[in-house]
Amino acid sequence: MSSLSAAPSATASRPETPACASLPPIAEDISAAVGATPLVRLTRLFPTCRAQLFAKLESVNPGGSTKDRPALAMVQAALADGTLAPGGTVVESSSGNLGVALARTCAVSGLRFVCVVDSRTNATTIATIRALGGQVEVVDQPDPETGDLLTARRKRVRALLEEIPGAVNLNQYANPANPGAHRNGTMAEIAAALEGRVDVLLAAVSTTGTLSGCTAYLREHAMSTRTVAVDAQGSALFDGTPAPRPLPGFGAGMVTELSRSVHPDELVRVAPLDAVAGARLLARREGILAGASTGAIVHALAQLPGQLAADARVALIVHDSGVPYLETIYSDAWVRETLGASPADIAAAITRLEEAARA
DSSP states (O other), rough: OSSSSSOOOTTTOOOOOOGGGOOOOOSSSSEEEEEEEEEEEEEESSTTTSSSSEEGGGGSSSSSOOOHHHHHHHHHHHTTTTSOOOOOOEEEEEESHHHHHHHHHHHHHHEEEEEEETTTSOOHHHHHHHHHTEEEEEEOOOOOOOOOHHHHHHHHHHHHHHHHOOBOOOOOOOOOHHHHHHHIIIIHHHHHHHOOOOEEEEEEOSSSSHHHHHHHHHHHHTTOOOEEEEEEEEEOOOOOOOOOSSTTOOOOOOTTTTTGGGSSSEEEOOOHHHHHOOOOHHHHOOOOOOHHHHHHHHHHHHHSSSGGGGEEEEEEOOOOGGGGTTTOOOOOOOOHHHHHHOHHHHHHHHHHHHHHHHH
């Protein structure tokens, strides 16, 4: 009986090397996949803009945000200097993204993780932290003295540190490993990709770790980059007046320790509806689904085109993925209920954004 296929000849040639052979080597674990995120040219967002626009996609980090970088750096530093013992417990306050990043980092590091969030944190983020093995403590009420949820979260962290033997707070709001991760990673990667010439950098602020680290790199390398801090209306940062902020992830209800040494060249405060409009426009024009902080950056960017030279290189940071926000800023029902804005109001905000970019 004849076989269905002939046996391979001993002299048969080897198959051609597949195109994927140029991929990087296998990562030892998920933490090794943090960083080296792509820089993507934006040509459709604001078509009449004369400058070159580039988006640093921190949203493709394993945890879906730029917070993967400081989470890994802070845990590694704490283990290295003995602040955190192997098998120990990390207790941290987070609006969401750092919580996800620390849950993943602690899972692969054999650490227990307790995350203190507040009532603004979306359900998907809380579910993700728990799926990664983290314990979630939700603060429902603002601090009675300040009326601020962040202050209430930090008080709960202090209480948990007393309750849990040997627990450690990495304190993202003051930890030098936070900006260090962006100095050595985020900004170094942007500068390398753009051959050392970045005319404008836009970054959203909360702890200010990202902007602080990027600014440190720019200063150390004598780069003349103009930095734009994108903050939320109602944020206390940079002499702001604290007020309720319905969108988590950018802005802060208190002046963080790291922010005291950050001096951006320009500050833009963005209203919640404008952040929603920016995020939706970015998704529809460029296919990049991002969170509210990136939407705020898009709004800030729309104010700049008339000030930019034709060959200017503008980099913006896509701080996180929009997937956890599908039921919030991408939901017309949520926007109506939370921000009091109808679909027509959203459409009008997007139109204003486009008109500002053409001015």
